[in-house]
Amino acid sequence: MSSRELILGRVRRALADVQQDDTPYEQAVPRSYLREHGGLGVEETVELLAENLADYRAIVHRTDTAGLAGVIAGMLAAHGSESVLVPPGLPEEWLGVTEVPRVHDSAASTAHELDRVDSVITGCAIAIAETGTIVLDGSPDQGRRRITLVPDHHICVVRVPEQVVSSVPQALERLDPTRPLTWISGPSATSDIELDRVEGVHGPRTLEVVLVTASED
Amino acid sequence: MSGTYLGMPAFPKAAHEAVHNATLRGNLRHATHTIRGKRAKAVAEMSDWAELREAGKLIKDHTLRHLDRYLVQLEESVTAAGGTVHWAVDADEANRIVADLVKATGETEVVKVKSMATQEIGLNEALEAEGIHAYETDLAELIVQLGKDRPSHILVPAIHRNRGEIRDIFAREMSEWGRPAPEGLTDTPAELAEAARLHLREKFLRAKVGVSGANFMVAETGTLVVVESEGNGRMCLTLPETLISVVGIEKIVPTWQDLEVFLQTLPRSSTAERMNPYTSTWTGTTDSATADGPSVFHLVLIDNGRTDTLADEVGRQALRCIRCSACLNVCPVYERAGGHAYGSVYPGPIGAILSPQLRGTASEVDASLPYASSLCGACYEVCPVAIDIPEVLVHLRERVVQGGPVTEKGNKVVLKPAKGHAAERAAMRAARWAFSHPGALRTGQRLASRSRRLHPRTLPGPGRAWSATRDLPTVPAEPFRDWWQRTNGGKGMSK
Ligand code: SF4
Numbered sequence: 001m002s003s004r005e006l007i008l009g010r011v012r013r014a015l016a017d018v019q020q021d022d023t024p025y026e027q028a029v030p031r032s033y034l035r036e037h038g039g040l041g042v043e044e045t046v047e048l049l050a051e052n053l054a055d056y057r058a059i060v061h062r063t064d065t066a067g068l069a070g071v072i073a074g075m076l077a078a079h080g081s082e083s084v085l086v087p088p089g090l091p092e093e094w095l096g097v098t099e100v101p102r103v104h105d106s107a108a109s110t111a112h113e114l115d116r117v118d119s120v121i122t123g124c125a126i127a128i129a130e131t132g133t134i135v136l137d138g139s140p141d142q143g144r145r146r147i148t149l150v151p152d153h154h155i156c157v158v159r160v161p162e163q164v165v166s167s168v169p170q171a172l173e174r175l176d177p178t179r180p181l182t183w184i185s186g187p188s189a190t191s192d193i194e195l196d197r198v199e200g201v202h203g204p205r206t207l208e209v210v211l212v213t214a215s216e217d
Numbered sequence: 218m219s220g221t222y223l224g225m226p227a228f229p230k231a232a233h234e235a236v237h238n239a240t241l242r243g244n245l246r247h248a249t250h251t252i253r254g255k256r257a258k259a260v261a262e263m264s265d266w267a268e269l270r271e272a273g274k275l276i277k278d279h280t281l282r283h284l285d286r287y288l289v290q291l292e293e294s295v296t297a298a299g300g301t302v303h304w305a306v307d308a309d310e311a312n313r314i315v316a317d318l319v320k321a322t323g324e325t326e327v328v329k330v331k332s333m334a335t336q337e338i339g340l341n342e343a344l345e346a347e348g349i350h351a352y353e354t355d356l357a358e359l360i361v362q363l364g365k366d367r368p369s370h371i372l373v374p375a376i377h378r379n380r381g382e383i384r385d386i387f388a389r390e391m392s393e394w395g396r397p398a399p400e401g402l403t404d405t406p407a408e409l410a411e412a413a414r415l416h417l418r419e420k421f422l423r424a425k426v427g428v429s430g431a432n433f434m435v436a437e438t439g440t441l442v443v444v445e446s447e448g449n450g451r452m453c454l455t456l457p458e459t460l461i462s463v464v465g466i467e468k469i470v471p472t473w474q475d476l477e478v479f480l481q482t483l484p485r486s487s488t489a490e491r492m493n494p495y496t497s498t499w500t501g502t503t504d505s506a507t508a509d510g511p512s513v514f515h516l517v518l519i520d521n522g523r524t525d526t527l528a529d530e531v532g533r534q535a536l537r538c539i540r541c542s543a544c545l546n547v548c549p550v551y552e553r554a555g556g557h558a559y560g561s562v563y564p565g566p567i568g569a570i571l572s573p574q575l576r577g578t579a580s581e582v583d584a585s586l587p588y589a590s591s592l593c594g595a596c597y598e599v600c601p602v603a604i605d606i607p608e609v610l611v612h613l614r615e616r617v618v619q620g621g622p623v624t625e626k627g628n629k630v631v632l633k634p635a636k637g638h639a640a641e642r643a644a645m646r647a648a649r650w651a652f653s654h655p656g657a658l659r660t661g662q663r664l665a666s667r668s669r670r671l672h673p674r675t676l677p678g679p680g681r682a683w684s685a686t687r688d689l690p691t692v693p694a695e696p697f698r699d700w701w702q703r704t705n706g707g708k709g710m711s712k
Binding site for chain 2: 002003004006007008009010011012013014015017018021025028029030031032033034037052056107111112115128130131132133138144145146149168169172173177178179180181182183184185186187188189190191192193194195196198200201202203204
């Protein structure tokens with residue numbers, strides 16, 4: 001007998017005492033917990049996102065679409081970046097002001113090459129206010145998982161309010177499980193040494209999040 | 218079996234030694250109290266915590282009740298998404314499967330994400346025996362591995378080490394394994410973390426094979442989930458060409474939506490954060506055109522005692538565990554004894570009920586584990602999936618001393634009472650240890666009197682039977698008797 005058959009057989013015998021129950025799953029587990037906490041308005045939800053991101057030591061900037069390129073140029077300059085990695089679908093105008101040389105990610109670029117880049121800029125799929133989380137799903141403006149992992153400085157642009165949800169349940173509803181997802185809440189951190197929090201063990205040590213509203217015009 | 222720490226003394230002896238190690242006790246106390254306080258705050262932010270906990274419990278119970286169906290569904294989903302599923306009855310089979318998969322890639326080293334399942338089966342040692350080096354990449358696991366040591370906590374495995382010890386381990390050992398520690402390394406946590414970053418980065422960038430566990434597997438979609446802080450998990454799940462995930466069969470949830478419960482309760486219970494810094498989900502393989510993540514994915518589903526645990530009507534609830542470690546941090550016995558005393562990869566209250574079920578109670582250490590508790594109930598109260606650990610402890614105590622029907626490797630057998638047997642002596646010594654540490658017991662009782670009011674429940678029949686037929690040895694048992702009287706054998710606690 002294969003191990004598969006052996007294990008499934010053991011499971012069935014182990015459950016011999018359990019009564020047959022054909023209640024559909026949706027009814028078997030009542031979900032009386034909340035879909036979101038607090039019932040905040042749109043502005044307050046974005047405010048909460050900013051607060052929770054900052055609480056987990058991400059650096060938060062706010063601007064509008066007209067100001068975005070300037071803010072990005074400023075961050076790269078302040079970080080002293082000499083190269084910036086861009087995913088294939090990043091809007092051109094985001095980099096309209098900066099002179100920092102771009103590195104275009106391609107399937108051929110190796111982890112070692114990525115390791116030599118100073119910063120990376122991406123969009124995001126969604127941001128969760130209650131937890132201060134940004135979620136990347138590998139869309140063209142976010143690129144492959146590795147590009148936000150290897151470089152030490154990650155700049156992530158969140159369009160507010162469209163890309164902001166309140167809660168984890170609302171986020172899962174909007175995400176596609178077949179895509180590889182990366183949820184990021186603050187920069188990489190460890191508390192393994194006497195519970196002292198240290199930022200950045202393996203992921204980017206600096207996470208900057210730009211919350212962008214549409215310009216008035 | 219693998220995963221038993223061979224030569225480990227039974228709980229009472231190991232605990233006795235730990236209690237007399239002042240450094241260990243200080244570290245542990247600091248750690249458990251800090252996390253405990255933070256957790257309470259993180260949980261208080263959620264007005265629907267009780268509902269989330271109930272939903273988590275029901276989801277897991279439902280899954281366990283239909284585990285065969287969900288396993289088959291998971292296998293189909295993973296396969297449809299381009300992964301390959303393997304089944305392993307026990308540790309040896311799982312290790313052999315992984316070793317063969319690694320060998321087939323032609324590689325002789327793998328990078329590893331922290332995983333209880335691979336520790337449980339002793340994978341690193343098994344791979345080493347086949348000439349394959351497995352590098353732990355979680356900072357704490359690295360400290361443990363370089364220190365030729367054992368993890369002592371689910372979440373912070375190196376909590377028994379202080380910064381000075383860690384500096385010495387890094388300075389001495391890193392060069393043996395790869396990039397040496399920087400000259401003049403001090404003991405500041407930031408410098409130590411930097412040394413680990415450099416040491417490990419070299420390994421990540423060249424690794425061709427990654428090995429992980431998973432926190433959850435979604436049957437509906439074939440999605441696996443890894444929750445972590447440092448980014449080493451992302452490294453191992455993203456950079457290698459081949460990914461091998463070794464996961465216990467109980468880690469399934471039926472639907473994508475179910476994650477909304479556990480991604481809210483796990484981080485808050487575990488690290489007391491609203492959300493852990495990184496969560497990765499992947500579904501099979503991604504196509505080679507985008508080359509986003511491993512192009513080959515193997516899932517190794519392990520039983521290794523889980524179906525035997527499932528066969529126990531009282532004990533099966535232990536399989537709901539999501540390994541958050543909240544129960545460790547509130548346990549007065551764990552706080553004093555430390556993780557090593559439990560002699561298994563699963564320490565603390567959950568270890569006391571899970572290890573003897575996964576491994577059986579034949580060995581002295583396993584027979585003594587159900588006694589490594591003051592039955593105060595604090596573990597039950599914090600558990601995000603509401604596992605009634607005290608109920609299972611009492612049930613297992615009865616099994617040790619009275620025997621009874623159990624399932625071993627899928628077969629029903631009847632255990633003989635352990636009377637006069639080494640197991641009973643071990644059990645009694647453990648009881649005596651707990652009762653001769655009134656501090657541990659008192660803390661427990663204070664918590665108990667507070668929590669029982671909130672969670673009225675009675676101890677099950679086996680507990681009464683056990684206490685009726687056994688008198689606890691000698692005078693130190695007094696506090697237990699007090700408790701027994703005050704609560705009328707566990708029945709009168711709902712005031
Ligand atoms: S038993 Fe409950 S509290 Fe303990 S680790 Fe498991 S889920 Fe967490």
